[in-house]
Amino acid sequence: MKLYSAPYAPNPRRVTMFLAEKGVTDVEIVTLDLQAGQHRTDDFRAKSPFSQIPTLELDDGRCLTESRAICTYLESLYAEPNLMGADPFERAEIEMWDRRAELMVTLPMMMWVRHGNPLLAALEKNQSPAIAAANEATAMKMAKWFDAQLATRDFLAGDRLTIVDLTALAGIDFAKMNKWRPDDETPNLKRWRAMMADRPAGKVAP
Numbered sequence: 001m002k003l004y005s006a007p008y009a010p011n012p013r014r015v016t017m018f019l020a021e022k023g024v025t026d027v028e029i030v031t032l033d034l035q036a037g038q039h040r041t042d043d044f045r046a047k048s049p050f051s052q053i054p055t056l057e058l059d060d061g062r063c064l065t066e067s068r069a070i071c072t073y074l075e076s077l078y079a080e081p082n083l084m085g086a087d088p089f090e091r092a093e094i095e096m097w098d099r100r101a102e103l104m105v106t107l108p109m110m111m112w113v114r115h116g117n118p119l120l121a122a123l124e125k126n127q128s129p130a131i132a133a134a135n136e137a138t139a140m141k142m143a144k145w146f147d148a149q150l151a152t153r154d155f156l157a158g159d160r161l162t163i164v165d166l167t168a169l170a171g172i173d174f175a176k177m178n179k180w181r182p183d184d185e186t187p188n189l190k191r192w193r194a195m196m197a198d199r200p201a202g203k204v205a206p
């Protein structure tokens with residue numbers, strides 16, 4: 001299998017962190033240069049209709065896009081350690097938290113960077129300071145909300161690491177491009193980020 005990825009891209013990193021936590025090393029990583037538009041070719045569009053990464057290409061040529069769908073597939077292939085839930089309730093609960101992490105934290109962080117950082121102008125051709133500001137405000141509000149959740153537990157969903165921690169970490173680390181990181185205003189998130197740094201996921205290059 002091949003995983004199409006790119007340095008500093010948060011959605012592929014969600015998958016590479018997932019692989020790292022599972023200890024999977026036999027997926028070939030194909031690095032694309034997004035700034036140079038290597039993902040906007042007809043060949044790549046045949047694999048990924050919206051020219052997006054991550055894209056997982058199976059040995060028989062079938063492709064999956066959407067980072068969560070790729071993680072679902074990998075969870076079936078590499079069952080341990082379980083990162084997406086071991087019984088019906090836990091699976092649904094982890095999905096609930098994962099959607100919260102993705103839609104309320106990671107997406108606003110990404111939109112803030114994409115619209116607010118000149119380094120992303122090649123990808124986000126119509127950068128808008130207003131969109132950047134609105135997403136920054138949402139991201140900061142939700143960082144505080146997630147910080148409060150972590151006051152009484154170590155991980156974002158339940159009592160062990162799950163995909164939710166990886167989804168959130170992908171977005172939170174991407175915000176470093178806009179010079180934000182969890183600090184004393186979000187002390188629980190800061191503690192969680194330090195704990196994640198020591199894990200396989202935290203060692204995956206941004």
Ligand SMILES: N[C@@H](CCC(=O)N[C@@H](CS)C(=O)NCC(=O)O)C(=O)O
Nearest residue numbers: 009010011051052053054066067123
């Ligand atoms: N919902 C998709 C989002 C994928 C996505 O936005 N990927 C970005 C990289 S993080 C991308 O391919 N961007 C290419 C572009 O903007 O041209 C997923 O989770 O896989």
